[in-house]
Amino acid sequence: MSLSVIIAHQLVNGLVLGSFYALVALGYTMIFGVIKLLNFAHGDLYMVGGFVGFLALSAISGVVGSGWGGIFLAMLLSMIGVGCLGVLIERIAYHPMLHAPRLSILITALAVSLVLQNAVLALTGGQYTAFHTDLGFGGIHLGPIFISYNQMVLVATAAGLMVALEFFVTHTQYGRAMRAVAIDHDMCRLMGIDVSAIIGVTFFVGTALAAAAGTMAGAYYGSLWYFMGFLIGLKAFTAAVIGGIGSIPGAMLGGLILGLLESFGTQIPGIGSAWKDVFAFAVLILVLVLKPTGLLGKSEQERM
Amino acid sequence: MTSDPARDDVVLKLTGVAAGYGRIQALGGIDLEVRRGQIVTLLGANGAGKTTTLKTISGLVRATAGTIVLEGRDIATMKPHEIARLGVVHVPEGRRILRGLTVRENLEVAAFAVRDGALRRSRLEQVFAQFPILHARQGQDGSLLSGGEQQMLAIGRALMQGPKLLLLDEPSMGLAPKLVLETMKIVKRLNRDEGTTILLVEQNARLALRLADYGYVLEGGMIRMRNAAAQLREDRSIVQAYLGGG
Ligand SMILES: Nc1ncnc2c1ncn2[C@@H]1O[C@H](COP(=O)(O)OP(=O)(O)OP(=O)(O)O)[C@@H](O)[C@H]1O
Ligand SMILES: [Mg+2]
Secondary structure, three states, X not given: OOHHHHXXXXXXXXXXXXXXXXXXXXXXXXXXXXXXXXOOOXXXXXXXXXXXXHHHHHHHHHHHOOOHHHHHHHHHHHXXXXXXXXXXXXXHHHHHHOOOOHHHHHHHHHHHHHHHHHHHHHHHOOOOEEOOOOOOOOEEEEOOEEEEHHHHHHHHHHHHHHHHHHHHHHHOXXXXXXXXXXXXXXXXHHOOOOHHHHHHHHHHHHHHXXXXXXHHHHHHHOEEXXXXXXXXXXXXXXXXXXXXXXXXXXXXXXXXXXXXXXXXXXXXXXXXXXXXXXHHHHHHHHHHHXXXXXXXXXXXXXXO | OOOOXXXXXXXXXXXXXXXXXXXXXXXXXXXXXXXXXXXXXXXXXXXXXXXHHHHHHHOOOOEEEEEEEEXXXXXXXXXXXXXXXXXXEEEOOOOOOOOXXXXXXXXXXXXXXXXXXXXXXXXXXXXXXXXXXXXXXXXXXXXXXXXXXXXXXXXHHHHHOOOOEEEEEOOOOOOOHHHHHHHHHHHHHHHHHHOOEEEEEOOOHHHHHHHOOEEEEEEOOEEEEXXXXXXXXXXXXXXXXXXXXX
């Protein structure tokens, strides 16, 4: 294979991977924004999203089939269901801790992560679950480069979700309120905003995006596992920090950069795929050294 | 709607209100009254409890004793966003412009509780008409405005909420003398033209007393003196003893 073909190939792979990272990183960063919590359970909600999407598809595939149409529908159902689970977790586990010391709520998040993992472990017996779909292997050839329809649909869906999110945060009152709550809770209260309700909306939206990624990843890779959220949670966290934690465009950018770097990293002679995770975290350290607030992050100074 | 005109006249009435921060008592039981259409000013040295009084009215600080009655209804146990939705609009110390949101977004999000989109738009137009500089800067990050412009934005945000009672905490803080006068003119205009009732906290006692109908002097969390602004203005000893400079 010529170099340019390899590059084109890795570009496509990187976009697919980056789409997953970006969708999960978005929730990480939004939730951090409104309650300054690193929600370590976020990767596990991606995992639960995969399983719920799978169950939803099993339930509806008889009627709608299990091509992309069915998967879309299953994804929507998973987004709604797991979004509600995210809100429930916030109300039960995090809400009572909002005024407790920061460490307590971080530990709570770790506990929620363990509860979700172990619940799915118990239900699946730790086995891989095959995610059967009718997705074909078709695609288009651009000269020597092959791009599958699945890859195209997946990247387009992720892009569509991100455009919708961007519209939500800049053009709707709830979206603006979400950004306002991320800056100043008390000022929001004085403006008549129910801060606690906005935090709930943020958990719903952030978790729903992770569930969308989980369903798509399950369908794309064809299998699910109770532990599949762990690494992507770490990667999404890394992506969010690279982009600037709290910044929505930053999470999209960070996710894409990380996906691309990883897939190109595997092509460097002597590095190979065994090292790709090391790659991600090395980039994280590099960014933190050069620009501690992340690529698009702003410093906290001008708060009066 | 109540038909008792005497009671109607009092918009806000605090009776024996105490409040504090943890073990620190900042207000030791104060009585205060604001009548419809008035500007009432709350004066006092640093740490006297002026900000705490406003925060207790708007619900950011919980009253530990006493009643806070807004138009016949006790709001002492209500949440801040519920109180704001009743038209009690608190413009806090330091303006608190939301950074990362544009000038326009700062205004729009302030009207979050206004469900009627047409009403939101007409209020936005009014604010832009009143503060042309905000219109000119509408796409800019609100936190990048100058101090005087930020104060206009803070007041503009309050107007987006449709205030029945405006609580202003040191609106002239940190502004150049010319802008202080400008701000006071805006406050006066709001009161005269829109009939907005205002409770004004100010360091600059002379200026505040020129604007206000009635004044209270706070000291150590207690009301030390209360009188018509014209009377307080006459009393040079007050100005010197409590208000720092004559
Ligand atoms: N968040 C807080 N935590 C603890 N104590 C506080 C807090 N805010 C104010 N206080 C204390 O409460 C008392 C009243 O403070 P307050 O801010 O109401 O005064 P103020 O009259 O507004 O003063 P200034 O003119 O300096 O703004 C002061 O003794 C102050 O130290
Ligand atoms: Mg004060």
